[in-house]
Amino acid sequence: ENIYKIKPLQYSRFIDDFNRVLKTGKQSDTEFSYPYSSEKEVFLRAVNVPIKNNDDEIYLVYSIIEDISIRKKNEEIISKLSEIVKQSTISILTTDNKGNIDYVNPYFSEVFGYTEAEVLGKNPRILKSGLTPEETYKNLWKTIKKGETWRGEFINKTKNGRKSWVNSTIFPLKNQLNNVINYIAFIEDISERKIMQELLEENELKLKESNETKDKFLSIIAHDLKNPFGAIMSLSELLYQNFKKYDETKKENLIRLISEGAKNTYNLLENLLTWARSQKGEIKFLPETLTINKIISENISLLSDLTAKKNISVIFETNEDIDVFADFNMLNFIIRNLLTNALKFTPQHGEIHVTEEKTEDKIKFCIKDTGIGMSNERLDSLFKVDQMSSGKGTDNESGTGLGLILCKDFISFHKGKIRVQSELGKGSTFCVELPVKKERI
Numbered sequence: 001e002n003i004y005k006i007k008p009l010q011y012s013r014f015i016d017d018f019n020r021v022l023k024t025g026k027q028s029d030t031e032f033s034y035p036y037s038s039e040k041e042v043f044l045r046a047v048n049v050p051i052k053n054n055d056d057e058i059y060l061v062y063s064i065i066e067d068i069s070i071r072k073k074n075e076e077i078i079s080k081l082s083e084i085v086k087q088s089t090i091s092i093l094t095t096d097n098k099g100n101i102d103y104v105n106p107y108f109s110e111v112f113g114y115t116e117a118e119v120l121g122k123n124p125r126i127l128k129s130g131l132t133p134e135e136t137y138k139n140l141w142k143t144i145k146k147g148e149t150w151r152g153e154f155i156n157k158t159k160n161g162r163k164s165w166v167n168s169t170i171f172p173l174k175n176q177l178n179n180v181i182n183y184i185a186f187i188e189d190i191s192e193r194k195i196m197q198e199l200l201e202e203n204e205l206k207l208k209e210s211n212e213t214k215d216k217f218l219s220i221i222a223h224d225l226k227n228p229f230g231a232i233m234s235l236s237e238l239l240y241q242n243f244k245k246y247d248e249t250k251k252e253n254l255i256r257l258i259s260e261g262a263k264n265t266y267n268l269l270e271n272l273l274t275w276a277r278s279q280k281g282e283i284k285f286l287p288e289t290l291t292i293n294k295i296i297s298e299n300i301s302l303l304s305d306l307t308a309k310k311n312i313s314v315i316f317e318t319n320e321d322i323d324v325f326a327d328f329n330m331l332n333f334i335i336r337n338l339l340t341n342a343l344k345f346t347p348q349h350g351e352i353h354v355t356e357e358k359t360e361d362k363i364k365f366c367i368k369d370t371g372i373g374m375s376n377e378r379l380d381s382l383f384k385v386d387q388m389s390s391g392k393g394t395d396n397e398s399g400t401g402l403g404l405i406l407c408k409d410f411i412s413f414h415k416g417k418i419r420v421q422s423e424l425g426k427g428s429t430f431c432v433e434l435p436v437k438k439e440r441i
Helices: 013-024 069-087 106-112 134-145 191-241 248-279 292-302 304-309 328-344 376-380 402-413
Strands: 028-035 041-052 058-067 091-096 101-104 150-157 163-174 180-189 287-291 313-316 323-327 351-358 362-369 417-422 428-435
Touching: 013 028, 013 041, 013 058, 041 069, 091 106, 106 180, 134 150, 134 163, 163 191, 191 248, 248 402, 287 292, 287 328, 292 304, 292 313, 292 323, 292 328, 292 351, 292 362, 304 328, 323 328, 323 428, 328 351, 328 362, 328 402, 328 428, 376 417, 402 417
Parallel strands: 313 351
Antiparallel strands: 028 041, 041 058, 091 101, 091 180, 150 163, 163 180, 287 323, 351 362, 362 428, 417 428
8 A cells, every 4th residue: 555545644753754764865763653543542663764776766665663552651651750759759769789879869869968969879878877776787788688678767867967867668679680780768757757756755754754743742742741730730739738737948848849840841831832833934033143152151140040059160261252143042042952951961060161163154162061971872862853852950850852952943044053972971062053154044
């Protein structure tokens, strides 16, 4: 038949190419679609070869036509897959069989900060942060060397050093001879998810601590407040019922015990209320420039009755006025509480030394006593709410340890530190460090 009369060919690229061969006398190669039927279209490849006579005239054309429908379909699939890889919001990385990177998609560069040119030929170990256990990498290579798919998590790092949590799927790609030609990795950045998980765990821990704090608070109210009130009530009732029977000495002793119990209970209640306000964030931090020497001296004077009662010498030597940027109420509480504790646990005729020093960016004051000291176990639990306790003083003074918890909280407001050294039978030293410069608060 005349090819120009075959309708499916009339308007195809085949006819255009055939005419070009006749005109130029050169072999051609073209691809075109061909309606095989009303329901099916195929893709064909035609190679048109002109045959010439002795006069260099074309007298015959060989057209070799091949059905390339499957190849065209595969190319279309590959093109779609390529576009999916390019536009994917998962980092995709491939390496050769030696583990050297030969491709990364654009999203990889967006997440890790490396351009494709910067990583080609490199080993993926450039992403290692040092935070992923080596056992994870050993398990990975053991799995993919067996031809299996490995799934797991890494802590990688980006080009600028930022930590990045990733969930990875890595598998080998094999040829028809079952030889590994590539390794392919799908890397999903799960940093936000991990951060949220850490926040949830942190909040869960805070909630647990809050519940423990609440339980401790209720325990103190139930025990440490109830008992002193019970003692005050019993002593008051005893005094009331036997007021006419008791002599003046007996009456004075009972009144003294009632008074001391009331004072101790009031102090405990005051600390409890302050602590509760601190936990609820209701205490305002109002720092100002203060002379710490003056505050220490005033508190030593206020406690003079207690020192005289136990014949304790309080030695405070200072050569210069030292200013600190601090909240007056908090600093006053810290100093008074540490001095009171030193007096409480120092026996008759003991000594308390108060020292202070100033450096370029902080001031430090220490309160050292010659008291009964503490064990290592007591030191470890000193500032823990769930383990809060306080032993009896050398004159049987009571307490809960709540004052030290408040001291630590107030010191934290100032971005400061408290350090403790103690040994049983050899006294204790409490040192507080506070920043001097206003901008460091």
